[in-house]
Amino acid sequence: MELPLLHLALVGTPNSGKTSLFNALTGSRQKVANYPGVTVERKEGFFVTPLGRQVSVVDLPGTYSLRGRSPDEEITRDFVLGKASGETVPDLVLCVADATNLRLTIRLLLELKRTGRPMILVLNMFDIANRRGISVDVERLAKELGVPVVTSIAVRKGGTADLLALTDEISAKLATEPAENNWRALSVAELRATQREADRIISDCVSLPSRPDTWTARIDAIVLHPVGGLIVLALILFVMFQAVFAWAQPLMELLQSGFDALGDVVHATLPEGLVQSFLQNGVISGVGSVIVFLPQIIIIFLFILLLEDFGYMARAAFLMDRIMGGAGLHGRAFIPLLSSFACAIPGIMATRVIDNKRDRLTTILIAPLMTCSARIPVYTLIISAFIPAKDVWGFINLQGLVMFGLYAAGITSALVVSFLIKFFMLRDYAPAPFMLELPDYKMPRLKSIAIGVYTRAKMFLHRAGTTIFSMMVLIWFLASFPQPPAGATEPAIDFSLAAIIGKALEPLLAPVGFNWQIAVALIPGMAAREVAVAALGTVYAIEGGKEAAEQIGQVLATKWSLATALSMLAWYIFAPQCASTLAVIRRETGSWGWMAATFAYMLVLAYAASLVTYNVAVALGAG
Amino acid sequence: MTDTHDTRREMPLGLAQRGYTGVIQHLSAKDASSALSDIELESRLIELGFVEGARVEVLHEGLVGRDPIAVRVDNITIAVRRREAMAIIVA
Numbered sequence: 001m002e003l004p005l006l007h008l009a010l011v012g013t014p015n016s017g018k019t020s021l022f023n024a025l026t027g028s029r030q031k032v033a034n035y036p037g038v039t040v041e042r043k044e045g046f047f048v049t050p051l052g053r054q055v056s057v058v059d060l061p062g063t064y065s066l067r068g069r070s071p072d073e074e075i076t077r078d079f080v081l082g083k084a085s086g087e088t089v090p091d092l093v094l095c096v097a098d099a100t101n102l103r104l105t106i107r108l109l110l111e112l113k114r115t116g117r118p119m120i121l122v123l124n125m126f127d128i129a130n131r132r133g134i135s136v137d138v139e140r141l142a143k144e145l146g147v148p149v150v151t152s153i154a155v156r157k158g159g160t161a162d163l164l165a166l167t168d169e170i171s172a173k174l175a176t177e178p179a180e181n182n183w184r185a186l187s188v189a190e191l192r193a194t195q196r197e198a199d200r201i202i203s204d205c206v207s208l209p210s211r212p213d214t215w216t217a218r219i220d221a222i223v224l225h226p227v228g229g230l231i232v233l234a235l236i237l238f239v240m241f242q243a244v245f246a247w248a249q250p251l252m253e254l255l256q257s258g259f260d261a262l263g264d265v266v267h268a269t270l271p272e273g274l275v276q277s278f279l280q281n282g283v284i285s286g287v288g289s290v291i292v293f294l295p296q297i298i299i300i301f302l303f304i305l306l307l308e309d310f311g312y313m314a315r316a317a318f319l320m321d322r323i324m325g326g327a328g329l330h331g332r333a334f335i336p337l338l339s340s341f342a343c344a345i346p347g348i349m350a351t352r353v354i355d356n357k358r359d360r361l362t363t364i365l366i367a368p369l370m371t372c373s374a375r376i377p378v379y380t381l382i383i384s385a386f387i388p389a390k391d392v393w394g395f396i397n398l399q400g401l402v403m404f405g406l407y408a409a410g411i412t413s414a415l416v417v418s419f420l421i422k423f424f425m426l427r428d429y430a431p432a433p434f435m436l437e438l439p440d441y442k443m444p445r446l447k448s449i450a451i452g453v454y455t456r457a458k459m460f461l462h463r464a465g466t467t468i469f470s471m472m473v474l475i476w477f478l479a480s481f482p483q484p485p486a487g488a489t490e491p492a493i494d495f496s497l498a499a500i501i502g503k504a505l506e507p508l509l510a511p512v513g514f515n516w517q518i519a520v521a522l523i524p525g526m527a528a529r530e531v532a533v534a535a536l537g538t539v540y541a542i543e544g545g546k547e548a549a550e551q552i553g554q555v556l557a558t559k560w561s562l563a564t565a566l567s568m569l570a571w572y573i574f575a576p577q578c579a580s581t582l583a584v585i586r587r588e589t590g591s592w593g594w595m596a597a598t599f600a601y602m603l604v605l606a607y608a609a610s611l612v613t614y615n616v617a618v619a620l621g622a623g
Numbered sequence: 624m625t626d627t628h629d630t631r632r633e634m635p636l637g638l639a640q641r642g643y644t645g646v647i648q649h650l651s652a653k654d655a656s657s658a659l660s661d662i663e664l665e666s667r668l669i670e671l672g673f674v675e676g677a678r679v680e681v682l683h684e685g686l687v688g689r690d691p692i693a694v695r696v697d698n699i700t701i702a703v704r705r706r707e708a709m710a711i712i713v714a
Contacts, residue, residue, distance in 0.1 A: 065666070321690075325687075
């Protein structure tokens with residue numbers, strides 16, 4: 001008879017190497033989803049033990065205790081206690097400890113023991129501990145704790161063999177009767193007593209390092225230096241931007257031409273008509289225009305995961321905490337906002353590292369104001385068409401200056417909005433404490449990084465295949481129906497629903513200097529900002545779309561006034577022109593309300609900015 | 624504990640300069656104007672290893688207002704704002 005699936009749960013403090021152990025156990029057989037009703041990432045993986053037992057393992061969010069002070073930690077507590085809705089009670093809990101740093105985990109384990117769940121203590125990173133001269137009396141530790149203890153080196157091949165063998169051994173004799181759960185929230189006195197007990201056990205079983213990690217101290221002397229540290233951070237950011245914008249470019253162009261070629265094949269093989277138009281313009285160019293961002297997403301996550309694995313992320317938060325605090329942001333908001341320069345979607349997803357709900361919400365709300373890469377095609381087009389490429393003050397290129405100004409306007413407005421949110425909406429709110437472990441530096445392991453990047457890329461593609469696909473179908477429909485009457489000479493789009501909507505919107509947009517063609521282009525621009533460029537091309541009945549960007553530029557220069565162009569730039573700094581970002585905000589906040597709030601505030605800002613820009617420009621004679 | 628520690632005056636860790644070393648005497652959450660309740664702050668500090676008798680050393684300071692600080696607590700490093708570190712009484 002086949003044994004039922006064995007359910008394991010990984011519990012541990014942050015930085016205990018839980019995730020690398022999870023990756024080592026399951027490889028790429030992972031499923032990432034959300035726990036129902038909350039935005040906590042649920043990571044489950046599968047593997048088979050040496051004796052052939054099928055195992056499911058869940059990587060629970062890192063926690064220092066079972067008190068559950070954030071949604072993540074509540075999940076961990078409820079899961080272990082078997083109270084999480086729709087979840088199986090774990091048959092066996094693996095408590096993962098960084099062998100070089102046992103204090104906090106042993107205390108957590110003593111607390112976990114009270115739940116009565118069968119448990120194994122996994123001393124991970126045992127190789128590093130040995131190298132540092134830490135020796136652990138594993139047998140004695142197991143006896144003192146009353147829990148089996150096993151060592152592992154997650155990042156080495158075969159480093160989890162002992163753990164797998166022990167899992168087989170224990171699962172063979174698991175009691176069917178659930179043990180009694182004696183857990184309740186610890187009082188401060190009990191917490192202190194537990195830490196004392198943990199310290200006693202450690203001093204009995206572990207000989208502490210004769211030499212501390214001098215590498216970490218040496219690196220930190222530079223990296224955490226008040227001034228030097230900020231310079232290092234700026235250098236890292238520079239390389240990261242360079243990578244995202246320059247290194248990704250060839251790959252993106254390759255993908256783009258691949259999709260164009262595919263579209264051409266469809267165009268050539270299918271007869272002229274609706275099916276051809278749907279496949280070429282709706283599916284291939286629509287979904288393709290989003291998938292071209294895959295290289296950027298991969299590169300940005302590669303950097304983030306590398307820096308995180310290395311142990312640098314906590315340091316970046318440390319350096320930026322007070323600087324961002326001036327605008328009412330938490331130090332940990334730094335990385336998500338940084339990622340938003342590539343794309344707000346990974347940025348908003350990365351806000352999960354912020355444990356305070358309100359700090360996280362503020363960060364999510366302002367992330368779309370960071371100038372994402374999808375705005376670049378729009379900015380480039382308008383700037384090259386309207387801003388003369390002359391030097392100002394002898395050495396600064398005016399076009400470059402305008403581009404820089406657009407970035408600066410995004411950042412400044414994000415900081416101002418954050419400040420206003422704290423000031424008006426979350427007024428009763430005092431700053432959340434910044435308390436963070438700065439882990440010792442570790443060499444990032446390629447396999448673990450590769451699995452992490454792969455999982456993120458898969459999620460992105462899945463989204464492109466579902467949400468964005470359906471959005472594209474809708475937009476194609478609006479732009480294609482109703483069909484023009486026979487013999488019509490105007491572009492087909494003139495007769496479509498999109499044009500009807502565009503013309504209906506025109507009176508609203510006239511005060512900011514937009515004509516109906518712009519209004520129409522803004523609609524497909526909702527699916528992805530840069531699509532507006534192609535849409536303007538279509539609307540002005542130019543052949544070639546994106547490839548002919550320079551040509552569109554020439555046409556725009558004759559059809560638009562400078563005031564309209566500037567107004568359009570101002571609009572794009574703020575406008576909530578990205579349905580995918582809004583969808584991610586809805587998912588991550590679990591609320592349509594916050595999505596609507598983001599949409600509304602950005603729309604108001606965009607309108608106001610365009611209104612002011614247009615009227616000032618007209619008054620100065622640029623109308 | 625050495626003699627120098629016995630004769631040193633108690634002070635909150637939140638006022639300590641870079642390079643300061645000492646031993647935690649007790650926690651006093653009500654002395655810190657943290658956003659957290661006293662019990663919550665004390666619990667979190669204990670969970671990060673700030674317990675009586677632990678050796679602490681202030682390793683690094685931030686640029687603005689010398690805040691936050693990176694503190695070595697026995698053999699781990701914790702970043703904490705001075706506001707919360709006021710609750711940790713050292714000598």
